[in-house]
Each structure stands twice: as C-alpha cells, then as structure tokens.
Amino acid sequence: MLFNLSSGRLTQQGCLHHPKNRIKFFLRSLLTFPWTLRWLSTIGQTDALCSLAQKEPSVALRLHRPYLSRGLNLSQRLNLLSQHYQLLLNHLPSDVVQACLSKEGFTLAELEGKSGEFYPVKISALHSFDKEGELSLRLYNPQGQVLVTVTFNLIELEGRPAIYIGGLQGPRQSTPHEVIKVATKDLHGLFPKKLAIDALAAFVMALDGQQIIATSNQTHIYRSLRYRKTIQADYDSFWETFAGEALDSGHYRLVLPLPRKALQDVVSKKRGEYQRRYALIDHMSNEITLKMHNKSAIIRTP
Numbered sequence: 001m002l003f004n005l006s007s008g009r010l011t012q013q014g015c016l017h018h019p020k021n022r023i024k025f026f027l028r029s030l031l032t033f034p035w036t037l038r039w040l041s042t043i044g045q046t047d048a049l050c051s052l053a054q055k056e057p058s059v060a061l062r063l064h065r066p067y068l069s070r071g072l073n074l075s076q077r078l079n080l081l082s083q084h085y086q087l088l089l090n091h092l093p094s095d096v097v098q099a100c101l102s103k104e105g106f107t108l109a110e111l112e113g114k115s116g117e118f119y120p121v122k123i124s125a126l127h128s129f130d131k132e133g134e135l136s137l138r139l140y141n142p143q144g145q146v147l148v149t150v151t152f153n154l155i156e157l158e159g160r161p162a163i164y165i166g167g168l169q170g171p172r173q174s175t176p177h178e179v180i181k182v183a184t185k186d187l188h189g190l191f192p193k194k195l196a197i198d199a200l201a202a203f204v205m206a207l208d209g210q211q212i213i214a215t216s217n218q219t220h221i222y223r224s225l226r227y228r229k230t231i232q233a234d235y236d237s238f239w240e241t242f243a244g245e246a247l248d249s250g251h252y253r254l255v256l257p258l259p260r261k262a263l264q265d266v267v268s269k270k271r272g273e274y275q276r277r278y279a280l281i282d283h284m285s286n287e288i289t290l291k292m293h294n295k296s297a298i299i300r301t302p
Contacts (some may be wrong), residue, residue, distance in 0.1 A: 002029055002040055005007060005053075005060055016057040028064040035063050035074040042082055046092075049085060052101050056127055065133060066224040068153060068166045069215060069251070079155060087154040087161050091207045092292070095224050100135060101125045108137070108199060109287040111280060113186035116141035120282070121199045126151075131221050132167030137203070140182050141194050147173055147192035150200055154207075158179035161207040163200055165214040168193065168233055188276045197242065197282070201258050206292035214239050214253040219250040252264070 005016060005025065016022050029036040039059060043049040051061050067077045088097055099106035099264040105124030112118055119141060126136045126149070140149055151167040169178060170193070184191055201212065215221070217236050239252035245260045246252055266274045 002026070002037070005040070005057065025061060025064070028061075029164065032074055033076050034062050039063055039078055039081060042085070046085060046089070046118070048089065048097055048101060052125065056125070058127055058130060062130075065131070066221055068133060068164065068221060069287075070200065070219050070221060070223045080155065081134075082134045083156055084153040087156060087207075091154075093294075096291075103290065105138070106291075108203060108291055109284045111139075111187065111195070111284055113142075113171055113183075114187050114188065117186070117254075119183065121186065121196075121288075123203070123229060129167060129169070132215075137200050139192050139199070141179060145179055147183055148196045152200065154204075157209075157211050157213070159259045161204060161209040162213060163209065164210045165200070165212060168196075168217065168235065168238070170233075187276055188273060188280055190277050190280065193238070194241075194259075195284075197254075197260065198281050198287065199284060200254050201254070202288040203292065205285075206257050206289045210256050212256065213247075214244065214252045214254060216246075216250050216252055 007021070010287050016025060029040075039062065043053050043060060050058065060083055062244055063074055063077055066072070068161065070079060072080070088100070092100070094281045096106055103124055103126065103189060105122035107122050109121045110118040111121065118141060121137065121139050123135055123137050125134060127152040129136050129149065135153070135155045136149050136151045138149050139147045148171070149167075149169040151169075152166045153166065155164045180192060187195065197212075204212065215235060216239070217223075217231060220231055220235065222231055236246075238250070240255065242254050244252040244254050261274070262277065263271055263274060
C-alpha cells in the first residue's frame with residue numbers, strides 16, 4: 001500500500017496528484033513508519049477504506065499531521081481512526097456506509113418547516129473538514145445552502161458507541177445572515193446548530209450510544225502548534241446549553257438523551273411553540289432511528 005500510494009499506482013488524485021507530494025508522503029511515512037504501516041494495512045484490508053483512499057487519498061495521510069483533538073500522539077490517532085471505521089462498518093448497513101463515505105452523502109432525515117419546504121440532514125465525508133473528523137453532519141435549507149456542519153468520529157465508551165465532535169461550523173462566509181434567520185423562523189425558532197446536535201444525538205442513540213464527547217475552546221485541533229488559528233465559535237458556552245459536563249481532559253461530555261425544558265416551566269404563551277419544536281425534533285429522531293435500522297434505506301443526493 002505504501003509503495004502503491006507513493007508511486008502513484010493506486011491513485012494520482014487529490015493531494016497525491018503531484019509527484020512532489022507523493023515524495024513528501026513517502027518521507028513522512030518513514031518518519032512515522034510503525035504507525036503509518038499499521039494504518040495503511042487497515043486501509044488495504046478494508047474494502048470501503050481502500051475505495052475511499054482511491055477517491056480521496058488524504059485518508060492515508062491522517063497520521064502525518066495533528067488530527068481530531070489537540071495533543072494526541074500517533075498511537076492515539078491510530079487507535080481513534082481504526083476504532084471509528086470498525087464501529088462504522090460493524091453498526092451500519094453496507095449501503096449506508098458507502099453513502100456516508102461519499103461526498104453526496106446519506107440523507108438521515110428531512111425536516112418540514114412551517115412553510116411546507118424541507119430541510120435535509122445528511123452525513124458525508126468531506127475532505128475540507130477531515131482534520132476535525134472522518135464524517136460531517138450537515139443541515140441544508142430547501143435551496144441547498146449549508147446551514148451548519150458538525151464534524152465527528154465514532155468512538156467507543158464503556159462498551160457502547162459514542163460520538164466525538166471535532167468541529168462545528170456555521171454557513172459559508174458568503175451566506176447572508178438572513179438565510180439563518182429565515183431557516184430559524186421556519187423551523188419553529190430552533191437554531192440550525194442546535195438541530196444538528198439533536199440529529200447527531202439521535203444518530204448515536206440509534207446505535208445504542210449514550211454519550212457525546214465534544215471538543216472545547218482549548219482542545220480544538222486548530223489550537224495545536226501546527227495551526228494556531230483563531231477559533232471564532234465559543235465551543236464551551238455552546239456545550240453548556242446542553243448541560244455539557246467539563247471533563248478533566250479538557251473536553252465536554254453530553255449525556256443522552258439531551259435535556260429539555262419541561263413544558264410546565266415554559267410561560268403559557270410560548271408553550272405551543274415549544275410543543276411544535278419538540279414535535280419536530282421527535283419526528284426527526286424517529287426518522288433517523290428508522291433509517292439506521294432499515295437496511296433498504298433510501299439514499300438521496302443533494
């Protein structure tokens with residue numbers, strides 16, 4: 001696998017298109033040889049991963065740079081990568097895995113707004129976010145504009161599947177803020193970022209998971225020495241809106257199911273709106289659960 005990637009025999013797409021990049025890949029592989037060899041062996045022995053590497057060879061470079069969370073060593077990165085794909089292949093139907101690993105993605109649910117228009121929720125593998133995780137959950141508006149992207153890995157905690165969230169992004173900078181305002185109003189006042197976390201919670205609960213571990217302001221990958229980028233979002237405050245627990249590791253833990261404000265604690269004039277919000281989330285969660293348990297799930301493209 002190392003020779004085939006370095007020589008261009010397996011693929012010459014993406015980051016390995018130029019011979020100079022293939023040489024850099026080979027030299028970095030030598031510097032991280034035991035770990036890279038094990039990772040490439042895993043890719044070579046897994047049909048879904050081998051197919052992914054041919055289309056998006058950056059998957060072979062995961063150990064050559066900071067990944068998922070600040071401060072992880074090579075062994076930890078390798079273990080998290082291997083664990084993610086093992087859980088993905090063991091818990092999801094093969095057609096769903098294939099769709100999730102594509103850029104087109106797998107449609108988890110479609111939310112109907114007050115307008116009668118639909119907001120797709122999709123999971124896909126996006127190269128532009130692969131430092132923060134292997135998969136991204138996106139919520140789109142009816143016009144196909146991205147409202148939010150949550151990037152994550154599957155991990156195992158206490159013998160059950162769980163989610164590690166490595167990144168949370170709003171819409172593209174070119175997207176007017178009015179787009180978010182319109183979507184929020186149409187979705188009964190639910191913010192797209194909150195809905196995305198609710199969708200991810202439903203996804204992992206359908207796999208019998210009970211926890212989400214999330215990056216913080218300090219553990220985000222862009223806090224690593226290699227990147228040192230400014231993080232616009234306040235991750236800590238956001239997780240605290242879900243009653244997130246700050247861990248000694250610097251991450252946050254969200255216990256599932258996510259907490260809700262009791263209807264009796266909502267002022268009467270807003271109670272109807274909250275009921276509609278909860279109904280929308282429940283409908284989405286039920287749709288996601290059915291998709292995860294249905295081996296003939298329909299795969300839609302944007």
